[in-house]
Amino acid sequence: MNVALKHYPPESRRIGANGLEFCVETRGNPSGEPVVFIMGLGAQMTLWPESLLNAYAEAGYWVVRFDNRDIGLSTHLKAHLQDHPLKAMLNSRLGRPVAAPYTLHDMAADVGGLMDALEIGRAHLVGVSMGGMITQVLAGDYPQRVRSATLVMTSTNSPRLPMPKLGLVWRLSGIGVKGHDEDAVVARSLDFWRAIQSPDYPTAPHTVRERLISDYRRAYHPAGILRQTRAILASGSLSSITRRIQAPTAIIHGAADPLIRPVAAEQLQYLIPHAQARLIPGMGHDLPEPLVGTIAETSLGVMGLASR
Structure with a gap:
């Protein structure tokens, strides 16, 4: 293990930002x-x-991760959603307004607030899926805050992009969910995980199950997941921001x-022509251990360019 990790082990704390409270963990050299x-x-x-985070810490970076609003140990909101989930999805696909308690722009402001609280002027950002959308908002609208951007399995959120597979759309809507006890939630989450994981790099079911149980016991807030989903739908296409x-x-x-x-990656490459794009065969919508090295190498390479 790198000396930096021995001297600077992971440190968790709660930080107020943008009117909310966030659970934040840092590691590596401050x-x-x-x-x-x-x-x-x-x-x-x-x-x-953990291996991915440690790769950046071992490279000498100060690593910050946190729970987004409405999830984990960060602030859970209480706002009620308007409209049926399928109606909201349809309106989003048609480019119509979608009512939501907050949007991806608010979540980007959360990140900016956290950076302020941690006295970070500029940072490298690594965003996955929805986090990649939030990263686009920050990099496009607040370029002075972003050294580099790593966009992992994400999109511009354009309604013109292909829909997820039908079964996944139904699961994401939250319709028909039954049971919120540990066994029911873990079984449901394991089923979803099987549907999105990398076919060429499957994680052992018992490993996934152990993580799901640990996360459930750490925090379970299904209403927050629905509000985050609505935030994505209400934000519309980010293409005009992404191209900046x-x-x-x-x-x-x-x-x-x-x-x-x-x-979606092809569209991102078109809108950000200077970006380095890597399409990984056999990778699904997860971060499998065998691909951690590939992901870190690609990201760290771009971060190195930003630091010159």
Whole structure:
């Protein structure tokens, strides 16, 4: 293990930002360039593989991860949603307004607030899925805050992009969910995981199950997942923001992603022509351990360009 990790082990704390409170963890050398990891829809910060975070810390960076609003140990909101989930999805696909308690722009402001609280002027951003959308907002609208952007299995959120596979749309809507006890939630989550995981790099079911149980016991807040989903639907296409990104950028996507189809990465490459794009065969919508090295290498390469 790198000396930096021995001297600077992971440290968790609660930080107030943008009127909310966030659970934040840092690791690595505080004097190193900061890297902020932004997680995806409905996922706690614990979904980031430890080996991935450590790769950045060992490279000398100061690593920051946190629970997004409405999930994990960060502030849980109480706003009620308007309209049926399927109606909201339809309105979003048709480009119509979607009512939501907050949007991806508010979640980007959360990240900016956290950076302020941590006295970070500029940071490298690594965003996965919804976190990649939040990263686009920050990099496009607040370029002075972003050193580099790594966009992993994400999209511009354009309604013109292909839909996820039908079964996944039904699961994401939250319709028909029954049972909120540990066994029911873990079984439901394991089923969803099987549907999105990398076909060429499957994680052992018992490993996934152990993580799901740990996350359930850490925090379970299904209403927050629905509000985050609504935030995505209400934000509409980010294309006009994405094309303004000037920071060095890496685009990493799975060729077998059933949730955010690979064509989304092609659109990102078109809108950010200076980006380095990597389509990984056999990768789905997850961060499997065998691909951690590939993901870190691609991202760190772009971050190195930004630091010159």
